[in-house]
Amino acid sequence: MRLSQYFLPLIRENPSEAQIVSHRLMLRAGMIRQSSAGIYSWLPLGLRVLKRVEQIVREEQDRSGAQEILMPTIQPAELWRESGRYDDYGKEMLRIQDRHDREMLYGPTNEEVVTDIVRGAIRSYRDLPKNLYHIQWKFRDEVRPRFGVMRGREFLMKDNYSFDLDAAGAKHSYNKMFVAYLRTFARMGLKAIPMRADTGPIGGDLSHEFQILAETGESAVFCDRRWLETDTTADDVDYDGDLEPLFRKWTALYAATDEIHDPQKCPIPPDELVTARGIEVGQTFYFGTKYSVPLGAVVAGPNGEEVALEMGSYGIGVSRLVGALIEANHDDAGIIWPESVAPFRLGLINLRAADAKCREAADDLYAKLRGAGVEVLYDDRDESPGAKFAAMDLIGLPDQLIIGPRSLAAGTIECKNRRSGERQNLPIDAALARFAAG
Numbered sequence: 001m002r003l004s005q006y007f008l009p010l011i012r013e014n015p016s017e018a019q020i021v022s023h024r025l026m027l028r029a030g031m032i033r034q035s036s037a038g039i040y041s042w043l044p045l046g047l048r049v050l051k052r053v054e055q056i057v058r059e060e061q062d063r064s065g066a067q068e069i070l071m072p073t074i075q076p077a078e079l080w081r082e083s084g085r086y087d088d089y090g091k092e093m094l095r096i097q098d099r100h101d102r103e104m105l106y107g108p109t110n111e112e113v114v115t116d117i118v119r120g121a122i123r124s125y126r127d128l129p130k131n132l133y134h135i136q137w138k139f140r141d142e143v144r145p146r147f148g149v150m151r152g153r154e155f156l157m158k159d160n161y162s163f164d165l166d167a168a169g170a171k172h173s174y175n176k177m178f179v180a181y182l183r184t185f186a187r188m189g190l191k192a193i194p195m196r197a198d199t200g201p202i203g204g205d206l207s208h209e210f211q212i213l214a215e216t217g218e219s220a221v222f223c224d225r226r227w228l229e230t231d232t233t234a235d236d237v238d239y240d241g242d243l244e245p246l247f248r249k250w251t252a253l254y255a256a257t258d259e260i261h262d263p264q265k266c267p268i269p270p271d272e273l274v275t276a277r278g279i280e281v282g283q284t285f286y287f288g289t290k291y292s293v294p295l296g297a298v299v300a301g302p303n304g305e306e307v308a309l310e311m312g313s314y315g316i317g318v319s320r321l322v323g324a325l326i327e328a329n330h331d332d333a334g335i336i337w338p339e340s341v342a343p344f345r346l347g348l349i350n351l352r353a354a355d356a357k358c359r360e361a362a363d364d365l366y367a368k369l370r371g372a373g374v375e376v377l378y379d380d381r382d383e384s385p386g387a388k389f390a391a392m393d394l395i396g397l398p399d400q401l402i403i404g405p406r407s408l409a410a411g412t413i414e415c416k417n418r419r420s421g422e423r424q425n426l427p428i429d430a431a432l433a434r435f436a437a438g
């Protein structure tokens with residue numbers, strides 16, 4: 001993409017409405033714009049990152065055996081009356097009336113809708129287990145939307161729902177998601193610590209929040225000091241095998257959110273305990289038959305008896321992750337994208353757009369990189385070198401290639417790594433070969 005043609009409305013000054021670094025940088029880097037409180041438009045650069053995050057989430061869901069569907073954003077109130085949650089959910093739910101005065105709502109979560117789908121479609125224990133997910137916008141009329149996409153009112157969530165015949169099956173489904181979550185966040189270069197958590201309005205008695213430690217996090221969390229040195233990378237797993245040992249391994253060290261942490265009952269001494277802030281990027285719930293009983297989601301068991309489905313639900317804050325990624329990856333100059341979620345792999349800067357030789361060399365390299373399938377953002381604008389460097393650092397692409405008259409005369413190009421700041425002069429062909437090879 002040529003920057004001269006790209007819609008990238010950068011902002012030089014720090015926007016006064018943004019209190020945390022990710023919100024500031026998302027606005028400054030032209031990724032999002034606020035439409036109304038807690039509701040954002042995603043501009044081209046931001047949308048590219050959102051899609052990459054979404055794709056990693058999707059791939060790890062698919063790998064675990066979950067199947068993608070797409071449920072609507074607008075739901076009938078009726079279903080929520082059946083589950084008993086319509087009145088309980090309170091003011092966070094955006095309630096709407098259609099032209100026939102039917103009560104509708106903008107879905108804050110989808111337990112009811114998915115249970116309705118499954119109850120009409122699954123009749124026998126032989127059809128189990130099933131795990132269905134979707135990646136869809138949610139609306140929660142938060143009292144205090146803040147920090148940009150971190151606590152929005154409209155936000156993108158991946159949510160899935162598992163259906164099993166019995167508690168043992170349901171725990172296996174829970175473990176699958178638990179492992180899939182570790183893998184998902186690790187692929188984004190994030191260290192997300194699974195913490196015992198309260199279940200809130202979703203219900204149930206087994207729940208974990210996946211928390212990224214960050215000073216700007218909204219959750220107060222407590223964990224064993226050893227978590228700080230623990231690498232949360234989870235290797236590839238056999239999802240059909242016994243996952244309980246892995247689950248135990250990842251829950252052996254103490255970690256809990258403040259709703260559940262009780263200093264009196266904490267199993268580890270105060271000097272081994274870390275008190276910190278966290279960004280909740282995902283949560284898993286096992287709630288048994290909380291929805292299947294009131295909604296009548298039952299199957300015929302092996303002896304013909306009627307069995308209510310054992311369920312769990314599992315959420316990942318896809319849009320929140322974009323903010324969390326920036327909180328974990330930035331410096332004074334701007335964002336530093338991990339390669340796995342970067343909006344473009346490379347930035348190509350032509351320092352002298354007016355110079356014919358520079359333009360020819362930069363155009364040629366751009367065409368070759370594109371031909372090799374490399375995603376490049378090419379700064380071909382007629383701007384000062386300083387403005388170009390600042391823009392490229394702000395948007396944080398993993399590597400930059402810089403062409404100027406001096407290096408060109410020597411047949412070389414400057415390569416700069418955004419994270420390390422390391423610079424290297426390479427022959428142009430060598431630079432091409434390095435990035436074209438992936």
Ligand code: 5CA
Nearest residue numbers: 109151152155159280281282283314315317320
């Ligand atoms: N039905 C369950 C699991 S599918 C559920 O709704 N869980 S949740 O309430 O924990 O939400 C899942 C994830 O969505 C959270 O872990 C968080 O990362 C994200 N999320 C929740 N509320 C917001 C919000 N207001 N803005 C941005 N992300 C949010």
